[in-house]
Every structure is written in C-alpha cells, then in structure tokens.
Amino acid sequence: MTTELRHIDLLIAHGLLVTMDSERRIITDGALAITGDRILDVGKTHELQTRYEPRRTIDASDKVVMPGLINCHVHCTGEPLTKGFVPDDTPFEENVFKWLCPIYAAHEPDDEYVSAMLIAIEMLKTGTTCFLEAGTVRFVDHVVRALTEIGIRARIGRWVWDIPPEPRVYRQTTDEAIRHLEDTLQRFRRQANGRIQAWSMIIGHTTCSDALMRAAKRLADEYEVGLNMHMSPAAMDPEGFLKRTGHRPIEHLASLGVLDRNVVLVHMVHVDENELRLVKQKEAHIVHCPTTALKVAYGVTQIGKFPEMLALGINVALGCDGSNAANSMDMLRATYLAAGLFKDARRDPTVIPAETALEMATVNGARAMLLENEIGSLEAGKKADVVLLDRSRPEWVPLHNVVNSLVYSTDGRSVDTVIVDGDIVVENGRCTRVDEQDIYQRAQRAGQAIVARTGLPRKMKWPVI
C-alpha cells in the first residue's frame, strides 16, 4: 500500500534542531516541514520524508537549525547611520542630550529608510528574525517600507514624548503625541501578512506626562497591541520620578494603571524590590540590554537584578539598543553577555545558565512581543521563522553540547540561512531581497551628511593621516 505524500513548500532535512519547544527537545538528524508561512511538522528526517513531498529541500546535515532570534529593543532610526560616531567616554546625559538628540533631529525621510534597511540587514544576517523597535524617530512610513521590502518581522511605532522641549524638530504637545500614536496604530494595523504591526510606543524615562502614559496604555488596549517604553537605565529616572511624584517609576506606573501584561519595560537596571514585586504582580515584561549596559556604564553588574527577576518568574527578554550604545545588533553576542555577566558579578557559575540565556533570546522575547503562540520555537503551527547556522566552522568544532556552543562559542557570523514567514530572506549568508552593497554605500553617504548637518565634532583620539 502506498500512502499519498502531502505536497509542501520546503523540507529542511538532516539538521541538528534546537527546537525550544515546551520540552526543549534537541533533535539529531531532524527535519522541519514548512508550507506557506507556517511550520507544518517537526521530527526525525526519516519520518518526515515518509509524509511529505517538498517542492524544495535544504540539506542541513552541517547546520544547526533553531528558531529565529528575537531582539526586543532596537532603534531602527536615529543611530544606525551614525554608528560609532558618539565618543565612548560620554556620561549618560551628555550621550543622550548633547550627541544623540541633535543626530536624531538631523535625519531626513530617506535617511530613515536607509537606516532601517541597514539595521535590518545586520539583524537578519546574524539570525534575528523579529524585533521590537524602540520607536521610529519621525518617518514611520519610510521605515515600514524598508522592513516590508527586506522581509523581517517587527513591531514598530512612532516615538513620542511631551515633556522636554528640545530638540525643536520633534517637539510635541500631549495632544499631538497622542494623535501621532493613534494615527500610527490606525495606519499600520497589519502589514505584510502581519509581519509588521504598530505598537503604542513612548520614549519613557522622564519624558512623558501622566496623561500621555495613560493614553498610550489605553490605545495599546484598544488596538490589542503592546506598550513599549524605556525605564531606569540610570539613576536619572528614579530620581526624576521621586522628585515629581514622590514615588519610584514603577510604583507610579502601577498607580496610573499603566503597568500590565501588555507592557514592555526596557533596561530596568536601577530598580528596587518593590518595583520588581509590582512588575511580577502585573505580569509586565522586562528587556535586558547587556551590550548597551556595558558600554554606557549603567552599573548592571553592580546593581542589576536580572537573576532575581528571573527567579521571581518575571518574563525577561533580551535586546540590543541603539547603534551608539549597543553598537552591535548580534543577538548571540547579547545572549553570551546575558549568560556571563552575572556569573562574574555574583562569583557563581550557576547564575543564568546558557539554557536560560537562550530562552531569553527566543521564547521569552516572543512572550514579551505578545507573539508566544506565533514565534520563538520550532513547533507545528507556528510561523516559519527559522535560522540555520553553519557548523562546519571552527567555532563549532568539536560539537559536544549545542547549547553551550551557541551561547559561548559562536556568534552571528555562522548564520547561513534565515527564513521569515516561510520566505528565505538570507541564503549563503547574503540577503536575498536587497542589494546589500547599494545599501552600504547609501548608508555611508547619508551618515556623513547627517553628521555634517549636526555640526558635531568628530572626536577620534588618534590622529587620522
């Protein structure tokens, strides 16, 4: 008796699968059946080969196959085109107000398109298939166009604030900020087969009035999306809230009714135990950005409470941040830091095991982005967001423990193939949908022009001859 084979679009065969499913199964000689934008089946290659007739097969016998990484904090605009320009020895406030704000203000619409394209190339090529934007500085349409073209998955929004009066170019009243939020949510409800969707995004810190924070939460609920904000990377935020309200930031958010399960709080370094208790109680999500914390000197290893957050059962995801703070968008680098920093800080090798760090970069990220039923693991029924890493490279040899190798030995360089929504968007390490060299040339030209418009000095310490 012959059984009819089901036609599918793609079979990834003979791979070493790190599924991140509920049992965290690692499947040797594993296969993934993909049809349309979904994973249809996951299992041993010889089993799937008896069920499916693929239009195309990828031989993954020298590949590790894993779910796409999820970067929960990325500045698509404002910084990618000036990456590395801001000196690395500026204190937090000088970094933000003297350097970053003028740079953000000097961007023009096409700059934001090139900027989003550039950072999406960097993310895809290092295995990130989905990200949560910090908020587009101004020209959301251009960012959405770039992200739609390149094929990445994202939750985006327009960045709003209503307190600081500078820079003038994007000064907003509370009403204007709320209108911007609503307009963006309205226009980008579900783009590109749901790959791109707007969220309610505020800058956070001490830049938003209570009225704006309440409105942003109300809009997030109304549109059934998340609310995203920065909070407490440095002492400036708790000090500002204590002065204005008499309460610490998270206590104040809770009292406004803004702390909830659809709220993502980014950084959260300068927090106390009561704030963590509130985050846990309200089931909000926290994004740890270790790469940025190190470079901008947040004190994460001295006062950060990320091991305690995880022990409390708070959902902690990982992010990178701006290109003048994290600089690198390689999520495996951030994952390595997440696993390593607190082992050293606490002088305890059992703190944040590699397995936990990998969960932070995948399933926890999916939960924070309210996409836990769609992405974060290789499971039947989920979106086909998949990364294949080349394990014929030296950092993968010999291979004894694939989780240890992923977190401690390798980085985004070994990413070979990336699939988003069932489409192959990176193949043999190259983006399939855009001309990378063209974007790099445009990014260099646009970056130099932006810097020239700000009039900021190029502060290299060594002579350039």
Ligand SMILES: [Zn+2]
């Ligand atoms: Zn940020």
